[in-house]
Amino acid sequence: MKGRAVPKVLFTFGREDDLDRDAVRRLVASLSKLLEPGDALTATAAPDLEFTSSVPFGGAYVLDQLWRRLRIDQIVGRVGQPKRGRRRDMTATERVLFALVANRALAPSSKLAAAEWITNDVHIDGLAATGEQTCYRAMDWLHEVTGDLEKQVFDEVADLLNLEVDLLFFDTTSTYFELEEPDEPVARDDTGRKLDGDQAGDDAKQAGFRTYGKSKDSRDDLPQIVIGMAVTRDGIPVRCWCWPGNASDQTLIRQVKDEMRDWTLSKIVWVADRGFSSAENRRHLRKGDHAYIIGEKLRSGSPEVQAALSRQGRYQDVAENMRVKEVRISDTDRFVICHNPEAAERDRHMREQLVAQLTDLIADTDKLSDFKRGELRGRIADKPGLNRCLRATPVGKLRIDQAKIKAEENLDGKYLLRCSDPHLSAEDIALGYKQLLEVERGWRDMKQIIDLRPVYHRLEERIRAHVILCWLALLLIRITETTTGSTWPQIRRELDRLHLGTFTGSTGTFQQVTALTKAQRDLLAKLEIPVPKQIVALQPAPC
Known part of the structure; x- marks a missing residue:
């Protein structure tokens, strides 16, 4: 010990007149990456500036860029215009709808919590704040235009991604409501939509929307609704439907096919699981230039199933842990037995x-x-x-x-497929059906990532609008995943580290984005999204 303080120089910048200021800036930027976004902004702020807030920026920015690339902002403006009379400015409604979709993808919550999130916890371009009632009005409008919006959004997605919808996968799920009693029955048409008093005849079906049915969440004790989704082979959700909770799977796929008749789709092979295998469904799916691949129940005891399983033949290896064997027992349908040794x-x-x-x-x-x-x-x-x-x-x-x-x-590791397309190979039939897992992954993400449940709404129209918001969020998520090759939770975590800081000084207020990391730059490059401006907003102080 020397009995006095001894300075220890960690780094010397040299003489002031020889100082490499660019090198200093690079050093500060490098050190700032070790800090949290808000701390980094505070550390690099000018002395006369006060750092007032920091909110996540990257996730909403990327979703907004994809939203605009799909022209959903323009679609909202088009479908919201009256057929006659003065045009309406739909900008505010469009911004609220986007914010609600972003909320489902980034921080799913109730509409009250979503309004607070939009106002205080995220930066939404063009929407500084909103309220709960504004969100509800936007959802009511969305319910009115759902049909037109879904069709036009799909057209934009098909054009952007060069979609060729040869296989279209369909499946249903259910979501329950923690209610003491189900909804009162009302008159409905064959599609499950409510009928007005003058439209409802004596023979109209009576059903409540939230009612008891066979739950796919193992909650038969609670009222539920049934939700259907059509998905491409790449996992892109094409469209969503909602039905009362007691709707039967056996009839729903016919309505789905009829409602997509006018969409500009190429030849479609419908892929569905064993719940849709009735003879009437198969006849309906064959109409037009369509075909189907449908799973058969091995334990149904039908003569066709027994004949297919008893037929001898050699299996063909088509993929890892997959063998297939085609058996001919019908003049119209083809049967393929799939076997997975594991x-x-x-x-x-x-x-x-x-x-x-x-x-x-x-x-x-x-x-x-x-x-x-x-x-x-x-x-x-x-x-x-x-x-x-x-x-x-x-x-x-x-x-x-x-x-x-x-x-x-004799049934271990086997499943039986029925196909009406004469041109598909047995391998294509087996692998096509295996891709039905994409729909199951979609339901899993809808319930776990987008948080489809719990649903906080009581009115049927708002429940339907809530499902559409979840579908739009899943659409943006799937496009992001298929483009980057990463999962949405990984992408979301990385993007949420990109913050927007607000600074206030004597000359005014400005908002600045934190420096991009390499991972964030790589994500933006894969998505072909431009790097955000460093200064997002600048407001001089009043004179």
Whole structure:
């Protein structure tokens, strides 16, 4: 110890007259990248400036650029004009609608929370603030023009992405509402839309919108609605539909096909799962120049399924963990059996666990009374996996059904497809059906990322508008993902690190964007979106 302070020089800039100021700026910019966006802005601010706020900027900026590239801002302006009379300025409505879509993609919340988010927690170009009632009015308008807007948005998407919709995937899901009672039944047409009093006849269907049905969220105890979505093979959502909660999957796809008849689509092969496999649906989908690929229920017991599964033939390897075999049992339809060895191993393992569990359940039941065995039989009947392996003897004793287990072994890892297109190869049929997973991924993202549920609305029109907002958000997300090759959560995290800071000084107020990182520049380059201006707004102080 020297008993005095000894200065330690970390870096020397040299003589002031020889100072490389550009090098200093680069050094400051490099060091600022180690700080949070708000801290970086504060550190680089001029001494006479006060740093007042910082909000995320990148996510909303990218979504807004895609929104404008798809010309949705112009579409809103067109569909919002009256057929006669004075033209309306739709700019404010368009900005609120975009903000609500961005909210679903970036920070999903209720309309009250969304209004606060728009006003205080994000920068939306052209919309400094909004209120809850303004959001509701925009949603009411959106419900009125949904049909025209969906059609024109798809035309722009098809033109931008050069979409050739040869395969169109359709599936449904449900979303429930935490209500004590379902909605009161009202008169509806065949599409599930409400009828006015003068339109409703005595034979009109009566149904509430939020009502009980077969829940795909395992919440049969709560009222729900049914939502359908058509998706391209690249995962681009084409259109959404809503129906009352008791709507049956078997009839919905016919309405979907009819409503898309006038859209400018190339030849379509509809791809749907086993829930849409009725003979009437298949006849309807074949009308015009359309075809279908539909899954068949292996345990339906139909003669066609049994004939297809019993037909001998050699499997062809078409992809990793996928083998296919085409069997000819019909003059009109083609049947393709798909086999996944890994899935077969999983099925075998699951069945062994079920048999072991069932064996424990029925052990020593011969000693029970007929009434007690009947009780146990009833409990097992509610569990399809266990019930499938159980049989009862003529005197009511419970046994493992070895014949059914043997039959189940023949189904391990298999699924059966039916196709009406004579030109598709068996490989194309199998891989096309496998892409139905894109719809399932869409539903998963709608519920987890865009937060389709909970729905905070009570009126049917606003619930339908809420679903359309979620569809538009998913559309922008999918375009971003397919263009960049990254997932939306990764993209969103990176973009949200790009902030907009507000500074106030004696000469006025200005807003400045933080420096772009390499990852942010790469994302913008892949999306072909221009780098944002560094100074977004500048307002001189009043004289």
